[in-house]
Amino acid sequence: MVHNPPVALTIAGSDSGGGAGIQADLRTFSFHAVHGTSALTCITAQNTQGVSRVDALAPESVIAQIEAVVSDIGIQALKTGMLLNQSIIEAVAGYLQGLESVDCVIDPVMVSRTGAQLIADDAIAALRQHLIPLATVLTPNRYEAQILSGQSISTLDDMKAAAQTIQGLGANAVMIKGGGFDGELRGVDVWYDGTTLTQLTTRCIDTTDTHGTGCTLSAAIAANLSLGHSPLDAAKHAKDYVTKALSYSLRIGNGQGPVGHFYPLLEK
């Protein structure tokens, strides 16, 4: 039997602990029966307690990986995760500008839940200027949305106001994620695409094992876009996947464990 599955690409960092980064992204693509490809930007020495070292790849190496995939296999959608520094961001944005008919999910990764800074200070301007305007869907968390909007975000109304400000930076759609709040707002994300301002709500899962939620969500959106869903439907399907993976999160390590990407295998 011949299989010709959709193909998605993750441009992101490696998490040695397996909870976030390309490890989370590739598992998420597999769950959706989408063939996953990858371009590594950096290698983190990381576990459930934090990040102890980061080694960047050369921008030329990142672009060579993307080019190898695009020129032969082809992709329908991609996501970017931890891009780390200005030169990688500028190189990736320059390449993506020349890509046609590929949906881009931009996860503006800046800080991990354990508090580690995952982007150089001078890279945020490059992200804003070069990458955000290419986003089919931009997925900042609460803290990233505060930086990008310049607005403080403590309530649902704050999320809605910030989503409109950030969409004005040139993204097609913005989804501000609620995992950085306390209580029920953790399960609430706000979507704005220039026309529709809405909230995507799921139940709040009572767990501290939430490592990798943001990577998993953006990878699942990319997977659903590659399957042909509209951006808003892709976001809704992705949120369902993250919520289920959170309800099967893994109690491993001494810090924040990762979400359970393989929950369907546990349900059988």
Ligand SMILES: Nc1ncnc2c1ncn2[C@@H]1O[C@H](COP(=O)(O)OP(=O)(O)O)[C@@H](O)[C@H]1O
């Ligand atoms: N405890 C939780 N219960 C339900 N959903 C959650 C919980 N924590 C995070 N999420 C969801 O996970 C997704 C990723 O959000 P977030 O954790 O804020 O991202 P990031 O990892 O980038 O900080 C969002 O859809 C958010 O609502």
Ligand SMILES: Cc1ncc(COP(=O)(O)OP(=O)(O)O)c(N)n1
């Ligand atoms: C290599 C790498 N990439 C991205 C992240 C951030 O992951 P995220 O899903 O946003 O979740 P937390 O780190 O906040 O749990 C990372 N830690 N490592």
